Amino acid sequence: MNTRELQEEIIKLKKEKNICILAHSYQSRPIVEIADYVGDSFQLSQMATKVDADTVIMCGVRFMAETVKILSPEKTVLMPNITAGCPMAEQMSPEYIESVKKKHPEATVVAYINTTAALKTICDVCVTSASAVKIVSELPGKDILFIPDCNLGSYVAHKVPEKNVILLNGGCPVHAAMTAQDVIEAKKLHPNALFLVHPECKPEVVEQADFVGSTTAIMKFAQESDATEFIIGTEISIAEHLACDCPGKQFYQLSSRLLCNDMKATTLVDLYNTLLDGTGKEINLDKDTIVKARVCIDKMLELG
Ligand code: 13P
Ligand code: SF4
Numbered sequence: 001m002n003t004r005e006l007q008e009e010i011i012k013l014k015k016e017k018n019i020c021i022l023a024h025s026y027q028s029r030p031i032v033e034i035a036d037y038v039g040d041s042f043q044l045s046q047m048a049t050k051v052d053a054d055t056v057i058m059c060g061v062r063f064m065a066e067t068v069k070i071l072s073p074e075k076t077v078l079m080p081n082i083t084a085g086c087p088m089a090e091q092m093s094p095e096y097i098e099s100v101k102k103k104h105p106e107a108t109v110v111a112y113i114n115t116t117a118a119l120k121t122i123c124d125v126c127v128t129s130a131s132a133v134k135i136v137s138e139l140p141g142k143d144i145l146f147i148p149d150c151n152l153g154s155y156v157a158h159k160v161p162e163k164n165v166i167l168l169n170g171g172c173p174v175h176a177a178m179t180a181q182d183v184i185e186a187k188k189l190h191p192n193a194l195f196l197v198h199p200e201c202k203p204e205v206v207e208q209a210d211f212v213g214s215t216t217a218i219m220k221f222a223q224e225s226d227a228t229e230f231i232i233g234t235e236i237s238i239a240e241h242l243a244c245d246c247p248g249k250q251f252y253q254l255s256s257r258l259l260c261n262d263m264k265a266t267t268l269v270d271l272y273n274t275l276l277d278g279t280g281k282e283i284n285l286d287k288d289t290i291v292k293a294r295v296c297i298d299k300m301l302e303l304g
Contacts, residue, residue: 024038
């Protein structure tokens with residue numbers, strides 16, 4: 001089958017079986033085109049509480065599928081490619097964070113949603129790139145232990161100077177690989193372009209941006225802006241989607257190195273096979289983990 005035929009089969013099967021397909025905006029164009037809902041991590045979490053279907057397929061990475069399962073434990077949650085994990089989510093173990101918490105007993109523990117369900121069970125509140133600044137600014141305590149992304153944490157600390165934000169040495173290997181020199185070179189090549197960036201990039205990169213935001217916020221800014229040229233400082237899919245959505249505008253990737261292999265692990269064929277037979281692709285979490293991890297995700301949805 002070619003791409004179009006596969007897409008048509010997927011649309012037919014999901015209707016027949018009443019299955020909802022959620023996709024993160026870093027997914028490839030063919031998947032984004034046939035998903036029921038596409039969004040950033042915060043929007044996908046909100047959708048997880050609203051979906052009617054008994055089965056949800058998450059095209060993204062494991063922590064996103066776990067979030068759906070935590071918010072809708074009665075649903076069957078499937079991942080088309082069960083190996084797709086976010087390397088940042090695995091960087092810090094609950095044991096390590098318990099030991100750090102002992103050194104900062106007064107701190108509120110803020111977990112980026114890019115963490116495992118097990119790690120969320122020992123945190124106070126989750127945030128996403130779209131909601132982190134708002135949520136941290138509304139927390140009552142002054143001391144914030146922000147895990148695991150020190151770049152997003154630095155951005156939050158800069159935006160909310162009244163808080164004492166304690167950072168650890170974690171982050172996204174894809175975004176953290178960008179340098180100030182990458183931005184200087186991209187701006188030299190495209191002097192009229194606005195530079196839009198994801199806050200997972202290093203401060204030296206973020207401080208050169210015209211706009212900082214989540215994947216969805218970057219897309220919305222570019223779609224609504226009067227400007228016609230943009231350098232996109234996040235995963236390469238975003239520039240591709242924008243080029244399709246806004247044919248009159250030019251989008252340049254900050255770097256071809258901004259490729260998340262985990263986000264690209266899921267293919268249309270994986271999705272088709274999952275619709276035919278989801279065996280071995282189901283997300284299972286024990287009841288205790290679901291109950292405890294849900295506390296900090298619910299708090300995020302309430303504050304965000
Ligand atoms: P968003 O929350 O902006 O969708 O980001 C998710 C992510 O994994 C960024 O690398
Ligand atoms: Fe994780 Fe980075 Fe990939 Fe996002 S881009 S899923 S943070 S590795």
